[in-house]
Amino acid sequence: MNELKIGNLTVKVPIIQGGMGVCVSLSGLASAVANEGGIGVISAVGIGMTEPDFRKNLREANKRALKKEIRKARLKTNGILGVNIMLAASDFDDLLEVALKERIDVVFIGAGLPLKKPSNIKTSLLEYTNTKFIPKVSSARTAKLIFRHWSEKYDRIPDAIVIEGPLSGGHQGFRKEDLNNPEISLSTIVRNTIHEIDFFEQKYGIEIPVIAAGGIYSGKDIFDIMSVGAKGVKMGTRFVTTNECDASIEFKQNYLSCSPNDITIIDSPVGLPGRVITNNFVQEIQTGKKKPINCPWKCLKICDYRKVQFCIAEALFNAATGNFRNGFSFAGTKAFLAKEIISVKETINQLKNEYLREQLRFELILI
Numbered sequence: 001m002n003e004l005k006i007g008n009l010t011v012k013v014p015i016i017q018g019g020m021g022v023c024v025s026l027s028g029l030a031s032a033v034a035n036e037g038g039i040g041v042i043s044a045v046g047i048g049m050t051e052p053d054f055r056k057n058l059r060e061a062n063k064r065a066l067k068k069e070i071r072k073a074r075l076k077t078n079g080i081l082g083v084n085i086m087l088a089a090s091d092f093d094d095l096l097e098v099a100l101k102e103r104i105d106v107v108f109i110g111a112g113l114p115l116k117k118p119s120n121i122k123t124s125l126l127e128y129t130n131t132k133f134i135p136k137v138s139s140a141r142t143a144k145l146i147f148r149h150w151s152e153k154y155d156r157i158p159d160a161i162v163i164e165g166p167l168s169g170g171h172q173g174f175r176k177e178d179l180n181n182p183e184i185s186l187s188t189i190v191r192n193t194i195h196e197i198d199f200f201e202q203k204y205g206i207e208i209p210v211i212a213a214g215g216i217y218s219g220k221d222i223f224d225i226m227s228v229g230a231k232g233v234k235m236g237t238r239f240v241t242t243n244e245c246d247a248s249i250e251f252k253q254n255y256l257s258c259s260p261n262d263i264t265i266i267d268s269p270v271g272l273p274g275r276v277i278t279n280n281f282v283q284e285i286q287t288g289k290k291k292p293i294n295c296p297w298k299c300l301k302i303c304d305y306r307k308v309q310f311c312i313a314e315a316l317f318n319a320a321t322g323n324f325r326n327g328f329s330f331a332g333t334k335a336f337l338a339k340e341i342i343s344v345k346e347t348i349n350q351l352k353n354e355y356l357r358e359q360l361r362f363e364l365i366l367i
């Protein structure tokens with residue numbers, strides 16, 4: 001696999017571990033992936049739920065916990081670390097500020113269109129930083145919109161772009177009815193995005209890598225998507241069943257025991273469809289049952305806790321800590337392929353070998 005270049009950052013193994021909330025990817029998983037030469041990503045969403053005072057003061061708890069996890073990860077690795085922050089989070093600016101002050105290498109921005117400059121963060125912190133900014137979107141059109149807007153308004157462009165197709169775990173950037181549309185494929189969106197951002201690469205004289213995500217599970221998947229021009233991949237589901245993943249053993253077992261039919265779509269209070277592994281809780285919400293909500297703080301900008309059917313942050317945190325009576329796990333379409341829990345090192349080695357095997361097979365076909 002070729003190295004991934006993001007500006008002056010060289011990622012030896014072009015694999016980014018997707019940030020997974022709530023508390024599925026913290027310092028343990030992120031540092032292990034960074035140690036193997038990829039980018040390890042801490043998910044910032046609801047990270048303060050691990051703190052004793054989160055019910056009283058989630059905003060402060062989130063900031064404190066994020067700072068702690070970044071520092072813990074730094075003690076375990078000299079590799080490249082990222083933070084994933086959802087734009088839909090009410091405290092997006094706070095979390096971004098913590099990440100920048102901690103000099104995180106990369107910030108991944110998901111669940112929203114990052115068009116406005118965060119107003120509560122000092123301009124100097126935003127402009128004189130080495131941190132790379134990478135939005136995650138699900139269409140070439142949205143990618144172009146962001147590039148055009150940043151270019152016209154701020155005379156800069158994102159350092160890379162993540163394109164997430166319709167097979168990923170967690171929130172989806174597609175309408176529910178489009179998730180099974182065979183015409184919408186990750187490879188097509190990657191190709192179209194490369195085409196759309198070419199203009200901006202020429203304008204600024206820099207290369208902007210397109211990173212592909214969603215349903216990439218094996219080394220063959222990596223080879224295939226790189227063959228259409230992706231320069232790196234972002235993988236969440238595959239890293240759940242590792243020893244270092246920060247979720248509970250029950251969460252990992254849930255992956256090991258699921259079948260393809262257990263992987264289903266729900267309507268998330270975020271306002272997007274979400275891909276999960278079904279259980280009683282999921283079936284109840286799918287049939288319209290309202291779950292009790294004890295909202296300590298409106299953690300999502302658009303969430304109206306008086307109206308929503310359940311609290312997504314609580315449900316995900318419960319699952320991460322092993323309480324599946326009151327929660328469920330996010331998972332990608334290929335989660336059922338997991339057979340065992342192994343180390344991140346073994347996972348990356350498997351991916352490299354699978355990639356090489358596919359590359360060899362491809363070269364043999366060409367002869």
Ligand SMILES: Cc1cc2nc3c(=O)[nH]c(=O)nc-3n(C[C@H](O)[C@H](O)[C@H](O)COP(=O)(O)O)c2cc1C
Nearest residue numbers: 018019020021110168169170214215235236237332
């Ligand atoms: C358990 C789980 C939790 C996730 N949580 C988040 C999250 O909090 N924020 C986010 O932007 N993406 C989240 N994602 C998406 C991942 O960062 C990544 O983009 C996705 O997993 C890639 O698709 P894959 O699961 O098929 O590998 C989550 C995915 C999973 C599987």
